[in-house]
Structures are given as structure tokens and as C-alpha cells.
Amino acid sequence: MKKQELSLLVKVRCSSTNKKGMAKTSVLVKLNDETECFLGFIMPKDHWDETTKKCKEDHPDHQFINKLIDDKLEELKAHFLVLSKTKENVTAEDVKSAFKGIQEKETETSDQAVSQQRSLLAVADEFISEFTDLVDGGQRSKGRLKHWRTNRKVIEEFAAYYYKKGDILFDEIGPTFGNDLYVYLTTKRQSFFEVIEEFGVYHITQDELLLNELRAKLDKKPYTFLINQTPDFFMKNIHKKKTTNLSEVTAKKRIKDIKQLINIGVDKGLISQNPAKKFSTTGGEKEVLPLELYDIQKIFTKTITIERLDEVRDMYIFQCFTGFAYSDLYNLTADNLYYVGIEREPWLIKERGKTSVNEMVPLLPIAIKIIEKYKDHPYCKATGRLLPIDSNSNYNGYLKEIAAICGVNRNLTTHLARHTFADLMLNVCNIPLEDVSKMMGHKSIRTTMQYCRVRKERISRNMKTALQLMFDKSGRLKLNDVA
Incomplete structure (x- = not known):
């Protein structure tokens, strides 16, 4: 041969x-x-x-x-x-x-198959697969799907950091799981990924000094896991933007979702109860102060000669007076525009991608004018969309420019616009909380309450109305009227 x-x-x-x-x-x-x-x-x-x-x-x-x-x-x-x-x-x-170092795979035993099914990532994959079908059917948003895929990556990260392997079995989840994950996400995550990048560049070298430094940085825990990883693991993790620690609010949102996956494991009989059940994912949320009317006035009346900024300014004003989140605003079409009642009032009605609840918003004159302004816009004609919306990254970047140009000392975000709408409806227009909740597409009024902070001015105004109904000018109770 x-x-x-x-x-x-x-x-x-x-x-x-x-x-x-x-x-x-x-x-x-x-x-x-x-x-x-x-x-x-x-x-x-x-x-x-x-x-x-x-x-x-x-x-x-x-x-x-x-x-x-x-x-x-x-x-x-x-x-x-x-x-x-x-x-x-x-x-x-x-x-x-x-x-x-790849050996020929042996046939998986039934015990191994059961172990694979009893893992947190296996449940996450099944959940994401079903969620993808809902997205394809128009019942869930692509943004939420992206969110769940990020949750899966968080599980992978934590498995590598804390368990020193690529997955987490349900019988490995203990009562401190929630707190351990919280500590990792808020204090350890950034340094862990910095070491992954270092290790990826100098993977399996003979430089003992370097390896000892890396071992020390990792507190020895994940070191065993990293040293045995394939090169593909490092390439997957270092070809990404800088990974940072999460804020308290964001970390708790991630843990809340992962607790949901553990609950699915409970329902499937993969674990008897949720060990992370007692870990509280509430609190830590900072109150978002809405824009004042004079801030909105500054943005609306400012002459902007740069076309891209002028368009984004209009979109932001539209958000402030309709309450639509960015993803829902982006997907608005003429089919979402309805004329309601005998007077044919223009309303926007759209199923919210995040909650699958219809947002029903009667349009104020300022919003109607913006729709009219862009009805013949080339982008709208080409895509069938109601408004010319930039990609989210561009949109947020342009908002920073607009804030500087208009002299508004606030970090303008799409989330702030939504809070501003809720505040305007509740505290300025005196619309009941239940109606504001419906306009914002919330499943629960409790969610709307996080957006709406009742101001002293509203309490004072309502009390004046009560005084006029119940008392005359001399302060005497209007007994006949009350009866």
C-alpha cells in the first residue's frame, strides 16, 4: 500500500x-x-x-x-x-x-438520556423551540424570543462559572441557586469573561506563570472547566462585545425567567420543587421620572434641519402621545389604523408583541399630524409601515443627539417615552388607571401602576372636585346633593 x-x-x-x-x-x-x-x-x-x-x-x-x-x-x-x-x-x-481529543462516541445509555432530559438547558431548548413556533404564528414578538435566547446563554455562562461544566442538572440546583446566580450576574460576570478572552488567546500554552495568574483570577473554581474546553468554546465567547456585570434590576429579571424554566421542570416531574422559589426577584427598580410638558414642548418646537434627526424627533413625540414600545411602533402598518364610532375617531389598535394584549389608543391631534406627514414617505411606501422607523441602535443614538440639540438634560429612551405617555394620561388628562392599562397593552393593572405615579397635583385636583360636589362656598355640606 x-x-x-x-x-x-x-x-x-x-x-x-x-x-x-x-x-x-x-x-x-x-x-x-x-x-x-x-x-x-x-x-x-x-x-x-x-x-x-x-x-x-x-x-x-x-x-x-x-x-x-x-x-x-x-x-x-x-x-x-x-x-x-x-x-x-x-x-x-x-x-x-x-x-x-475527540473520541468515538459510545452509544448513549438510558441513564445518560435521562440525565440529558433532566438538565436546565434541555428544558430551555424545548421552551425556546415552542416559543419560536409562537413567533412564527405571530403570537409572540421576535424581541421576546431574543430575550429568551439570551436567558439560555446566561444559564450556559453560570454552568461554566459555578458548576465548571456546560449544563446544569435539576438535581444539582440547591436552595442557594438564586442567590449564587445573582452574585455571579452582578459582581463576577465581567471578570469571568475577561479571563475567557485571555485564556482563548493563549489556550493551552506551556506558560505556567500565565496559567497561574488565570487560575488566581478565577478563584480556582472555573479554571478546571476552562482548561479542558475545546477551542470552539473560546471562539464563541470572545467574538462578542464586552460583557459587563448586570444591574440589580436586570439580574433579577433574568433570574425570574430562569425560575420560570425551573417551574416547567417541576411540572414535568424532573424536580420535586423549585429550590429558587424563595429568592425574591422584586425590588431594586428605580422610579422613572417622566418628561415634563415643558421638555416635550422643547423637543416638539425645536427647528431641526437634519432630516434623520427630524424624523426621529417626530417618532419620539409620537411615542410620548401614544405609549407604543419601540418594537410595536416599528411594526405599525395602515391596517392598525381604525376609525371608531359615529364620529369615526382615529384609533391605533395593535396586539402588543410582548404580552399579546391589544393596545387600543385613540389618536391625539399631534399623533394624527405625524402620521399624515409621513404617509408618502418613500420608506413607508416601500415597506408598508405607518412610520419611518430606524433600527433600534440608530434610534437610541439619534435620541442622544436630539436631547443635546433641544437642551433637554435627560437620557431620552423609548422606555422613558412610554412612561411619559402613562403620566400624561393619568396625571394630566385624568384618565382612569384601568383605561391607561388598556391603552398600554398591559395584562395587569399592577404593571401599569409601575408606570404611573400619582402626583400631588392630581390628588389636589380631584380633591377640589370632591369639595365642589360635597360642600358649598361657606363650607357647609350639601346634604340634599349628597343624598
């Missing part, structure tokens, strides 16, 4: 880099077949010499990186030699699998 010859070609994928200009370093393994194998680290693409297949000397760590590449190539060759002694026809995939 003809002797097999191994060919190894180092590649740096300069066309695919992260925000820091770092690219995957891989090798093309060729035998009778060929496959690409990631070497376990990334490097700066601008310092790669495609001709010599080496890191350029102008990089301060070029010797270290080139030695790392040579060591990896020698390791691949060694795996090939070992395989060729025991196998007649070695494939490139065989070499890659040996290099990555």
Missing part, C-alpha cells in the same frame, strides 16, 4: 475578524481528504505574513506566536504517526479528531 503523506497548511482567516482585529488561526490538514482544524488561538491579522506563513517580526510577541504554531504542527504530525501505526487508511478527520 502506498505510504500516506501528510500535508499541513497554516491559515489565518483575515476575512473574518473580531472587533479587535483578531483572526482565527487554523491549519488545512490534507491526506486523501482534507479538513480545516482550528489551532486553539487567535492572532492579529495585520501581523500575518501569508508568504512565510509566520507572524511578522514587527509584532512584539512574534516569537511566542510562531513557536506556538510550530508546536501545534508538530502535535498534528505526532497524532498522524500514531494513527498510521494502528490504521491502514488515516483520514484528515482522524487527525483532527485526535488533535482535539
Whole structure:
């Protein structure tokens, strides 16, 4: 039989880099077949010499990186030699699998299958799959689906940090689960991901000093998990924007959702009760002060000559006077515009993506004028949307510019606009809380109460009305009227 010859070609994928200009370093393994194998680290693409297949000397760590590449190539060759002694026809995939430490998978036993089903990620995956079907059917929003996928990532993160593995079994969830997750999300998360990035760049090196430093940063707990991870784990986690600790409110929202997944496990008989049940996910919410009328007036009356900012300003004013969240505003079409009653009052009626509850908002003159202004806008004509809405990231960025231009010393956000609408309806227009709740598409008045803070002015105004109904000018009780 003809002797097999191994060919190894180092590649740096300069066309695919992260925000820091770092690219995957891989090798093309060729035998009778060929496959690409990631070497376990990334490097700066601008310092790669495609001709010599080496890191350029102008990089301060070029010797270290080139030695790392040579060591990896020698390791691949060694795996090939070992395989060729025991196998007649070695494939490139065989070499890659040996290099990555992948063994042939054994048939999963029934006990293993049960264990997999009893994991938190398995329940999360099933939930997300069902939720995706609801999104496809128009019953849930894409934004909420994205939110649940982020919850899944949080579970993965915490499993790596606290349990030192890739998943969490239900019988591993103890009474301190909620608090442990809260501590991780609010105080440990950022430093954990900083170490993941460091470790990803210098994955499995022989530099004991570096490894000891990383071990110390991780308090030894997740170190065992990280050192045994495949290179793909690091690439998945370092090709992302900077990961930060969460605020108290955001962390508790994540934990509330994960508690919901544990409850599903209880319903399925995977765990007898929810160990995190007693962990409180309420509190910590800061009161959002709505915009004052004079702030709204400043924004509305300011002359803005830049078209993109003028459009975003109009959209924001529209939000302040309709209460629509960004995602619902973005998806408004002419089909959501209804003319109600004998007087054919214009209303916007739309199922809210987050709650699947209809928002029913009678339109004020200012909102009607904005719809009329943009009815022939090219974007609206091309997409069928009611208003020309930018992507969320652009929208929020432009709002910062608008606040500066208009001299409004507030952080303008879509959430603030929704709070402002609730405040206007309740405290200025004196609309009952139940009606405000319906206009905002809330499932419960309790949710609306978080948006609406009853002001002293409203209490005073209502008390004056009560005084006029019950007492005459001299202060005597109007007994006949009361009776």
C-alpha cells in the first residue's frame, strides 16, 4: 500500500475578524481528504505574513506566536504517526479528531438520556423551540424570543462559572441557586469573561506563570472547566462585545425567567420543587421620572434641519402621545389604523408583541399630524409601515443627539417615552388607571401602576372636585346633593 503523506497548511482567516482585529488561526490538514482544524488561538491579522506563513517580526510577541504554531504542527504530525501505526487508511478527520481529543462516541445509555432530559438547558431548548413556533404564528414578538435566547446563554455562562461544566442538572440546583446566580450576574460576570478572552488567546500554552495568574483570577473554581474546553468554546465567547456585570434590576429579571424554566421542570416531574422559589426577584427598580410638558414642548418646537434627526424627533413625540414600545411602533402598518364610532375617531389598535394584549389608543391631534406627514414617505411606501422607523441602535443614538440639540438634560429612551405617555394620561388628562392599562397593552393593572405615579397635583385636583360636589362656598355640606 502506498505510504500516506501528510500535508499541513497554516491559515489565518483575515476575512473574518473580531472587533479587535483578531483572526482565527487554523491549519488545512490534507491526506486523501482534507479538513480545516482550528489551532486553539487567535492572532492579529495585520501581523500575518501569508508568504512565510509566520507572524511578522514587527509584532512584539512574534516569537511566542510562531513557536506556538510550530508546536501545534508538530502535535498534528505526532497524532498522524500514531494513527498510521494502528490504521491502514488515516483520514484528515482522524487527525483532527485526535488533535482535539475527540473520541468515538459510545452509544448513549438510558441513564445518560435521562440525565440529558433532566438538565436546565434541555428544558430551555424545548421552551425556546415552542416559543419560536409562537413567533412564527405571530403570537409572540421576535424581541421576546431574543430575550429568551439570551436567558439560555446566561444559564450556559453560570454552568461554566459555578458548576465548571456546560449544563446544569435539576438535581444539582440547591436552595442557594438564586442567590449564587445573582452574585455571579452582578459582581463576577465581567471578570469571568475577561479571563475567557485571555485564556482563548493563549489556550493551552506551556506558560505556567500565565496559567497561574488565570487560575488566581478565577478563584480556582472555573479554571478546571476552562482548561479542558475545546477551542470552539473560546471562539464563541470572545467574538462578542464586552460583557459587563448586570444591574440589580436586570439580574433579577433574568433570574425570574430562569425560575420560570425551573417551574416547567417541576411540572414535568424532573424536580420535586423549585429550590429558587424563595429568592425574591422584586425590588431594586428605580422610579422613572417622566418628561415634563415643558421638555416635550422643547423637543416638539425645536427647528431641526437634519432630516434623520427630524424624523426621529417626530417618532419620539409620537411615542410620548401614544405609549407604543419601540418594537410595536416599528411594526405599525395602515391596517392598525381604525376609525371608531359615529364620529369615526382615529384609533391605533395593535396586539402588543410582548404580552399579546391589544393596545387600543385613540389618536391625539399631534399623533394624527405625524402620521399624515409621513404617509408618502418613500420608506413607508416601500415597506408598508405607518412610520419611518430606524433600527433600534440608530434610534437610541439619534435620541442622544436630539436631547443635546433641544437642551433637554435627560437620557431620552423609548422606555422613558412610554412612561411619559402613562403620566400624561393619568396625571394630566385624568384618565382612569384601568383605561391607561388598556391603552398600554398591559395584562395587569399592577404593571401599569409601575408606570404611573400619582402626583400631588392630581390628588389636589380631584380633591377640589370632591369639595365642589360635597360642600358649598361657606363650607357647609350639601346634604340634599349628597343624598
